[in-house]
Amino acid sequence: MTQYYYYLEGAQETLLLALYLTGLILCVRNRRVSRWTGLVLTGFAVLVVATPISQLVWQALRFVSATNGLMTPNAMYVLHVVMFLQSLAKVVGMGLVVTGLGLVFIDLGRRLGDRLREPKEVNQPALSRTEAGML
Numbered sequence: 001m002t003q004y005y006y007y008l009e010g011a012q013e014t015l016l017l018a019l020y021l022t023g024l025i026l027c028v029r030n031r032r033v034s035r036w037t038g039l040v041l042t043g044f045a046v047l048v049v050a051t052p053i054s055q056l057v058w059q060a061l062r063f064v065s066a067t068n069g070l071m072t073p074n075a076m077y078v079l080h081v082v083m084f085l086q087s088l089a090k091v092v093g094m095g096l097v098v099t100g101l102g103l104v105f106i107d108l109g110r111r112l113g114d115r116l117r118e119p120k121e122v123n124q125p126a127l128s129r130t131e132a133g134m135l
Contacts, residue, residue, distance in 0.1 A: 043096025
């Protein structure tokens with residue numbers, strides 16, 4: 001049962017890795033859009049590095065320490081520690097991505113808002129007839 005779990009998790013991590021690589025490429029290509037794009041780029045880089053780690057360690061441990069098709073308890077302990085560290089790295093990476101994207105959107109909103117603002121003369125109310133001296 002656990003072997004199928006790792007294969008399914010490997011397929012899921014492969015799809016996530018493709019998604020993270022796409023985000024990383026988009027951030028590299030558009031890094032001049034905002035000063036906060038580097039934060040998003042760092043988050044995607046952490047996710048790209050963290051995603052395949054447990055699968056690689058699992059394959060290495062399975063190759064090195066498998067006896068009669070079963071992994072030794074020490075190898076399972078190492079695998080669990082690596083999976084914990086991987087989960088921690090994924091949380092940090094996703095936090096960087098979400099925080100960075102929020103800051104990028106705020107920055108872009110401010111820039112767009114500055115361009116759309118009308119000049120002061122347009123925003124001032126028209127003078128009444130008495131203020132204009134017509135009455």
